[in-house]
Amino acid sequence: GAGVSQSPSNKVTEKGKDVELRCDPISGHTALYWYRQRLGQGLEFLIYFQGNSAPDKSGLPSDRFSAERTGESVSTLTIQRTQQEDSAVYLCASSLVLEQFFGPGTRLTVL
Amino acid sequence: DAKTTQPTSMDCAEGRAANLPCNHSTISGNEYVYWYRQIHSQGPQYIIHGLKNNETNEMASLIITEDRKSSTLILPHATLRDTAVYYCIVRVGIGTGNQFYFGTGTSLTVIP
Numbered sequence: 440g441a442g443v444s445q446s447p448s449n450k451v452t453e454k455g456k457d458v459e460l461r462c463d464p465i466s467g468h469t470a471l472y473w474y475r476q477r478l479g480q481g482l483e484f485l486i487y488f489q490g491n492s493a494p495d496k497s498g499l500p501s502d503r504f505s506a507e508r509t510g511e512s513v514s515t516l517t518i519q520r521t522q523q524e525d526s527a528v529y530l531c532a533s534s535l536v537l538e539q540f541f542g543p544g545t546r547l548t549v550l
Numbered sequence: 551d552a553k554t555t556q557p558t559s560m561d562c563a564e565g566r567a568a569n570l571p572c573n574h575s576t577i578s579g580n581e582y583v584y585w586y587r588q589i590h591s592q593g594p595q596y597i598i599h600g601l602k603n604n605e606t607n608e609m610a611s612l613i614i615t616e617d618r619k620s621s622t623l624i625l626p627h628a629t630l631r632d633t634a635v636y637y638c639i640v641r642v643g644i645g646t647g648n649q650f651y652f653g654t655g656t657s658l659t660v661i662p
Binding site for chain 2 (some may be wrong): 480482486530539543
């Protein structure tokens, strides 16, 4: 079946602009995660959604970052007033029980 | 979640076993050990996980010490396609706070 998909695959934006990144999880997966990976570094947890529970936002680096998920479907990660340090690959993953399935990521470049 | 410590990089000859160590000395009793790998420019891929007992699947084996403070991922016959960054993660399996905390991992290079 279809895996986790993300769009766009690449996004180039100017400093100060807002961006929206989309994640389509695997159908039926109750959990959804967002991560950030800067060049040459490991994955950095951002936010976690589990069913209808309140999301765990403990990894969001600033109030410019927010994410939404409607039910157990699509999620969007929004970065407001982007900065150059926001340049990274943003990865989304979904899971049903234990194993996480990752999407291909969105490469964000802030000029 | 417990932190993990892994070597930054390792080399392995093609066809030989690759043994990737991980220290997780502060692991809690209800935390699982997970291994993921990330091939260049792709999202991480699940490999294996375990709690106490050693585990084996079609990709790898996971050896967890009796005190659970360290583990080793074994790729029995490494191929060039196994060149990747390997992440060792510990986390609670089920319930709230199921985030994964990835470190920088071990960059494994399989040499022809």
